[in-house]
Amino acid sequence: MLRLFHTADWHLGHHLHGVSRQLEHQRFLDWLISELYSKQADALIVAGDIFDSANPSSAAQSQLYDFLVKAKTRLPNLNIVLIGGNHDSASRLDAPSPILNALGVTVVGGLAQGEQDTVAWERLLVPLTNAAGEITAWCGAMPFLRNADLPGNDEDGDPLISGVRTLYAELFAQLQQKAGNGESLILTGHCYMVNGALSELSERKILGGNQHALPVELFPDDIAYVALGHLHLPQKVGAHEHIRYSGSPIPLSFDETDYPHQVVQVDITTDQPIAINSIKIPRSVELLRIPNGRDFAALSEVLVQLENLNLDNDLPTEQHPLVELRIRLEKPEPGLRQQVEAVIANLPLRLLKISTAYLGSDKSLADVRSEERLEELQPLDVFQRCYQNKYDRPSPEELDVLFNELLENLQGAG
Numbered sequence: 080m081l082r083l084f085h086t087a088d089w090h091l092g093h094h095l096h097g098v099s100r101q102l103e104h105q106r107f108l109d110w111l112i113s114e115l116y117s118k119q120a121d122a123l124i125v126a127g128d129i130f131d132s133a134n135p136s137s138a139a140q141s142q143l144y145d146f147l148v149k150a151k152t153r154l155p156n157l158n159i160v161l162i163g164g165n166h167d168s169a170s171r172l173d174a175p176s177p178i179l180n181a182l183g184v185t186v187v188g189g190l191a192q193g194e195q196d197t198v199a200w201e202r203l204l205v206p207l208t209n210a211a212g213e214i215t216a217w218c219g220a221m222p223f224l225r226n227a228d229l230p231g232n233d234e235d236g237d238p239l240i241s242g243v244r245t246l247y248a249e250l251f252a253q254l255q256q257k258a259g260n261g262e263s264l265i266l267t268g269h270c271y272m273v274n275g276a277l278s279e280l281s282e283r284k285i286l287g288g289n290q291h292a293l294p295v296e297l298f299p300d301d302i303a304y305v306a307l308g309h310l311h312l313p314q315k316v317g318a319h320e321h322i323r324y325s326g327s328p329i330p331l332s333f334d335e336t337d338y339p340h341q342v343v344q345v346d347i348t349t350d351q352p353i354a355i356n357s358i359k360i361p362r363s364v365e366l367l368r369i370p371n372g373r374d375f376a377a378l379s380e381v382l383v384q385l386e387n388l389n390l391d392n393d394l395p396t397e398q399h400p401l402v403e404l405r406i407r408l409e410k411p412e413p414g415l416r417q418q419v420e421a422v423i424a425n426l427p428l429r430l431l432k433i434s435t436a437y438l439g440s441d442k443s444l445a446d447v448r449s450e451e452r453l454e455e456l457q458p459l460d461v462f463q464r465c466y467q468n469k470y471d472r473p474s475p476e477e478l479d480v481l482f483n484e485l486l487e488n489l490q491g492a493g
Contacts, residue, residue, distance in 0.1 A: 127164025
């Protein structure tokens with residue numbers, strides 16, 4: 080048997096409205112090492128978006144490398160596979176790979192060219208060994224695919240989807256050649272699959288702005304498990320139990336607080352169905368939205384809910400809950416923040432954001448319009464609004480795709 084842990088979308092170095100998440104990430108990483116040890120895991124796959132940006136801070140990089148050293152010290156035989164995501168710089172992840180390979184850590188930040196301008200497939204073929212040191216599975220470590228990675232072909236249909244399909248087909252063929260003794264086959268991916276549930280505030284649009292959702296037919300039936308990253312909500316793909324997003328380990332926006340975050344334990348045994356177990360990650364810092372959900376409430380109601388919270392006064396400041404207030408107003412309220420802060424001052428809370436929506440006396444609740452912040456807009460959103468303002472019409476889809484391609488190239492060069 081091979082026991083595999085699947086996680087993704089760590090986003091080390093992430094800040095939420097200016098507040099560092101380093102403590103939450105460290106608590107998660109320490110917990111993960113304990114789980115890997117207690118469950119005697121054979122392999123760990125991190126399916127992309129290791130860092131929150133293409134130029135992570137030194138603290139974020141140190142956090143990753145400290146984790147890898149501690150994990151390999153505690154479990155010397157643990158197979159670790161890291162792939163690049165759309166937030167990562169492929170070259171930055173790949174740079175220390177010779178050292179990490181010597182430690183038993185495989186890093187595939189992006190596709191690399193081999194001889195005769197072909198993909199260096201050997202880098203993506205990772206043997207996974209069990210507790211006895213036997214190769215029981217092969218992992219095809221496919222990273223996030225940027226437009227520049229995709230081959231041209233003469234197939235009908237969408238060229239981006241057909242390019243991704245071509246690369247996965249070749250990777251599968253390479254895996255089959257390696258698995259000569261009946262070892263199980265595993266694939267990774269950092270992508271957006273058809274019908275995937277998004278968290279718009281924290282997941283960047285990829286491959287043409289999510290207009291190119293990938294079909295599940297990319298993955299052959301012979302694959303035992305597909306470890307995906309990019310979507311922060313844990314989910315299987317369609318009815319396929321063995322094709323999964325693990326989700327992010329911590330909520331990366333207030334929209335992501337209402338579901339448990341997890342890692343996925345996968346037990347793979349030859350000639351038997353795989354066994355999948357979701358392991359809930361303890362939350363070290365609570366994120367509170369008042370009122371809960373996407374609704375807004377009157378200021379008086381919000382203040383009452385604040386004062387009625389059941390809070391732990393003994394928590395250290397760095398573990399005080401992070402709060403977003405969503406307040407409905409009929410007109411601008413100049414003293415709004417002062418009223419809120421007067422209540423917050425007596426509570427073990429950290430106020431991150433006050434969202435306001437205005438409701439005129441002659442409007443219904445359906446007419447409420449919330450304010451937006453630039454930090455909550457994706458680059459494509461800003462581009463589309465600038466185009467709309469300048470030309471008084473929506474930007475063409477072809478131009479949106481070119482903008483995304485330019486953005487991906489810039490991020491990948493970081």
